[in-house]
Amino acid sequence: xxxxxxxxxxxxxxxxxxxxxxxxxxxxxxxxxxxxxxxxxxxxxxxxxxxxxxxxxxxxxxxxxxxxxxxxxxxxxxxxxxxxxxxxxxxxxxxxxxxxxxxxxxxxxxxxxxxxxxxxxxxxxxxxxxxxxxxxxxxxxxxxxxxxxxxxxxxxxxxxxxxxxxxxxxxxxxxxxxxxxxxxxxxxxxxxxxxxxxxxxxxxxxxxxxxxxxxxxxxxxxxxxxxxxxxxxxxxxxxxxxxxxxxxxxxxxxxxxxxxxxxxxxxxxxxxxxxxxxxxxxxxxxxxxxxxxxxxxxxxxxxxxxxxxxxxxxxxxxxxxxxxxxxxxxxxxxxxxxxxxxxxxxxxxxxxxxxxxxxxxxx
Amino acid sequence: xxxxxxxxxxxxxxxxxxxxxxxxxxxxxxxxxxxxxxxxxxxxxxxxxxxxxxxxxxxxxxxxxxxxxxxxxxxxxxxxxxxxxxxxxxxxxxxxxxxxxxxxxxxxxxxxxxxxxxxxxxxxxxxxxxxxxxxxxxxxxxxxxxxxxxxxxxxxxxxxxxxxxxxxxxxxxxxxxxxxxxxxxxxxxxxxxxxxxxxxxxxxxxxxxxxxxxxxxxxxxxxxxxxxxxxxxxxxxxxxxxxxxxxxxxxxxxxxxxxxxxxxxxxxxxxxxxxxxxxxxxxxxxxxxxxxxxxxxxxxxxxxxxxxxxxxxxxxxxxxxxxxxxxxxxxxxxxxxxxxxxxxxxxxxxxxxxxxxxxxxxxxxxxxxxxxx
Numbered sequence: 001x002x003x004x005x006x007x008x009x010x011x012x013x014x015x016x017x018x019x020x021x022x023x024x025x026x027x028x029x030x031x032x033x034x035x036x037x038x039x040x041x042x043x044x045x046x047x048x049x050x051x052x053x054x055x056x057x058x059x060x061x062x063x064x065x066x067x068x069x070x071x072x073x074x075x076x077x078x079x080x081x082x083x084x085x086x087x088x089x090x091x092x093x094x095x096x097x098x099x100x101x102x103x104x105x106x107x108x109x110x111x112x113x114x115x116x117x118x119x120x121x122x123x124x125x126x127x128x129x130x131x132x133x134x135x136x137x138x139x140x141x142x143x144x145x146x147x148x149x150x151x152x153x154x155x156x157x158x159x160x161x162x163x164x165x166x167x168x169x170x171x172x173x174x175x176x177x178x179x180x181x182x183x184x185x186x187x188x189x190x191x192x193x194x195x196x197x198x199x200x201x202x203x204x205x206x207x208x209x210x211x212x213x214x215x216x217x218x219x220x221x222x223x224x225x226x227x228x229x230x231x232x233x234x235x236x237x238x239x240x241x242x243x244x245x246x247x248x249x250x251x252x253x254x255x256x257x258x259x260x261x262x263x264x265x266x267x268x269x270x271x272x273x274x275x276x277x278x279x280x281x282x283x284x285x286x287x288x289x290x291x292x293x294x295x296x297x298x299x300x301x302x303x304x305x306x307x308x309x310x311x312x313x314x315x316x317x318x319x320x321x322x323x324x325x326x327x328x329x330x331x332x333x334x335x336x337x338x339x340x341x342x343x344x345x346x347x348x349x350x351x352x353x354x355x356x357x358x359x360x361x362x363x
Numbered sequence: 364x365x366x367x368x369x370x371x372x373x374x375x376x377x378x379x380x381x382x383x384x385x386x387x388x389x390x391x392x393x394x395x396x397x398x399x400x401x402x403x404x405x406x407x408x409x410x411x412x413x414x415x416x417x418x419x420x421x422x423x424x425x426x427x428x429x430x431x432x433x434x435x436x437x438x439x440x441x442x443x444x445x446x447x448x449x450x451x452x453x454x455x456x457x458x459x460x461x462x463x464x465x466x467x468x469x470x471x472x473x474x475x476x477x478x479x480x481x482x483x484x485x486x487x488x489x490x491x492x493x494x495x496x497x498x499x500x501x502x503x504x505x506x507x508x509x510x511x512x513x514x515x516x517x518x519x520x521x522x523x524x525x526x527x528x529x530x531x532x533x534x535x536x537x538x539x540x541x542x543x544x545x546x547x548x549x550x551x552x553x554x555x556x557x558x559x560x561x562x563x564x565x566x567x568x569x570x571x572x573x574x575x576x577x578x579x580x581x582x583x584x585x586x587x588x589x590x591x592x593x594x595x596x597x598x599x600x601x602x603x604x605x606x607x608x609x610x611x612x613x614x615x616x617x618x619x620x621x622x623x624x625x626x627x628x629x630x631x632x633x634x635x636x637x638x639x640x641x642x643x644x645x646x647x648x649x650x651x652x653x654x655x656x657x658x659x660x661x662x663x664x665x666x667x668x669x670x671x672x673x674x675x676x677x678x679x680x681x682x683x684x685x686x687x688x689x690x691x692x693x694x695x696x697x698x699x700x701x702x703x704x705x706x707x708x709x710x711x712x713x714x715x716x717x718x719x720x721x722x723x724x725x726x727x728x729x730x731x732x733x734x735x736x
Binding site: 175185278330 | 410437443457458469535536537
């Protein structure tokens, strides 16, 4: 509302339109989130809890202090990368939901390659881990893209089923060939070594994965909106037949988009190994890949919008604990809010071009 | 209206107190508002009403609540990632927790160790028995020798089974689980030397669909008593009851889920241990870094016998239980062969409760049908 174009009486029509669509892109999701919060308030009142106390606590738990902010951002970090895994192929009209598989395979590849470099400098090991994880993740999602392009297999189903295969391969290797014999009751790969661990961003306890995610989002934005390759992606996403008619290499676009998507999720797996666990084990399989799908859809597959949306979901996750402890609400409460926000954002699509004070001015 | 106003003002004050405490943050675990009751945090990896692992811990927390003098903080479904670090930190910073119980095995390293180094005045007690003297002094670990209770379940199952075929549904072939499978089978063989235990590994701790399929598959093969080592035995107990076979419980008492077929079960006794540990923190005593125990120490217990358990079985199991409680009985006593015919514990060798060799167990004893991976 503060960005209402009416105040800028001397702006050109083009600038007005950019401002208008920008304000719309902010106002519509905000309205949707507000709507979801109202419904959520009714839901918690039905559970016998004061909704305003709930909002208050959620704010305190997610954004109310520096500790809460760090909590939120740490939780958001992996989601930014896994959301890209869904958002990039979405430019081509593909619905890839297998980011979890690429994350798991990426984490495994990172942990495995670190074992082959026992004497290398930490930076070399970290680079090798990142490259291995990105390559493995890229191959995994490109497989789903290739199946779609050459064999006509639905990429949604293929990428989902590949998650189960990835987890099975992961468990097989972590509990077998790559197992650290000392990890008795929780099978894991050997530790990558304390020196090789990623550090935290100075002045915080947030690991560098957050920065990687933000850089990846900016790069993805430039790729999609500022390069001919990205233009080709969007054309093919709009109409594949038209894209083929004008001679766009659709197969290449599909494979590269899926590869980049998988690389992002694979990098998320590497960060989990190199910044959090120090080894690959079942703790990697906690659903970051699936939450990433939610983030991507909420961000309408815009890479820059992924960042605030991931922070919002990270904040909801961070505040969940306080709701459990202070108000005795069940853990599922925050899932209810996530679900409500998801539905509200999807329904809010109909509001575009219909908000009274943000309608397109006739030229 | 007036009460509504009071409530919101109080919540505002609470909120600002929490904010203030959080922004001061870093080292101080206590905020003055909570100085009276000692705040104690419990973190569960799954739902606290799962009829299994997490419920056993939640029952311990509930016992503490009943005691009074403690502010009990609980969080469920916390994954073994940075999430648990943040949960512990939030309990410490925002709620002034002085003692934290991260109850899942995977919470220990790196998560709990990292936090123990950062918050030296807070006590951390982890379920899993992993503490070593290289770890921080304010950290600790506890665990129970629940294979003793599984051994007793095995005796009862061996007497009660008509087909002589027992079933064991397990998550992963790791030492803790193998020890339970082997103890159960050795117990059953006391009752009936020809008994077999068919084991099925589901691959993970919480796989309700696979667990139900495994139970049905075992029943179809003629198994008439099942037991398990998974996080929540709920589905297994319910499926067994529905198909009309018998079941031995695990983690907590599941007799409500299988009123007809429930024989007995191996249970944790956190209701006894947690109040003991919490009181020593309240009294400012030094907590032990490593607490381990079985029936003798009251860390584990058995469920009451079901109606189907005959007197002979009760008598035999009670007799062994008395010996185990007195500390005069050894379960893993040679000669013991694995199910491939190799001798794993030689004649004359006794591997008692605390024998470190048992914690590296990597075999299934004779009588178990199944293989490790």
